[in-house]
Amino acid sequence: MDERVAAADRSLEIGDLSPLRGLVSREVMHDLEKKFERAMALKDFDVNDIDAARKYIEAYVIFFKTAEGHEDTHSHGHHH
Template sequence: MFQLIKRLFALIPQVEAHCDTADGPAVTDGRRALESGNLNHALKWIPADGEAELRHVFEQAMVVRSLGAEAKEVADRLFLETLVRIHRMAEGVGFTGIQGHGAAVEPVVTAADRALETGDLEPLRPLVPADRFDELAHRFEHAREKKNFAVDDVMAGRDYIAAYVSYFKYAEGEDHHHAHHAHAHGHHA
């Protein structure tokens, strides 16, 4: 029966994303929260209505992490999977686990990430249809404007993530996603 279910899930098209990869930004921020003891690094990735659940798992993970290397590994995994699951649910996408280090990510996603780091959107131009580039540039600038926020300003972090996701989903060819994600995070498109 398990094999049948596994085969059925393999037939479902997977949404291209990098928030569910071990190298992706949500997991990276989750690890930063665990290492620093400051949950605010991760809270920006989830809507306010998921905060109590994530906070509870984080508090448990912080206690269990001190019980040894194996306990730390299990606690970290539970926290990171909870973070990504809540984030994906807010996007209206199912959680299928955290993809391993080096998981394949679409070139447009890699280029979009690099553009936010460098401030240069031009490398994305050949990867996006010409008629979409102006809107992409607008979303890029919007995300960049919101990028530098204080880690303890969770609302500003959530505003940034809403702009970030809108930018990425548009780069990937999804138009409708921004309104849904912004709504899920309590923002209006």
């Protein structure tokens, strides 16, 4: 597993970005902050709310892709 992926997972687990510090550039970290906040805000969704689950998964994937180094994840077409 990529070290950045493990750190991103840990960040969501503990609720802060400290595991990613030093693993990504300052520019990426700045971009990750907003994506992390969105994922955290959607994390505790009602498991019976499919729309909320989809929104969390989308935010989760965008956060992880950015952590991995795929910087412009939102400009590509979304596939559902």
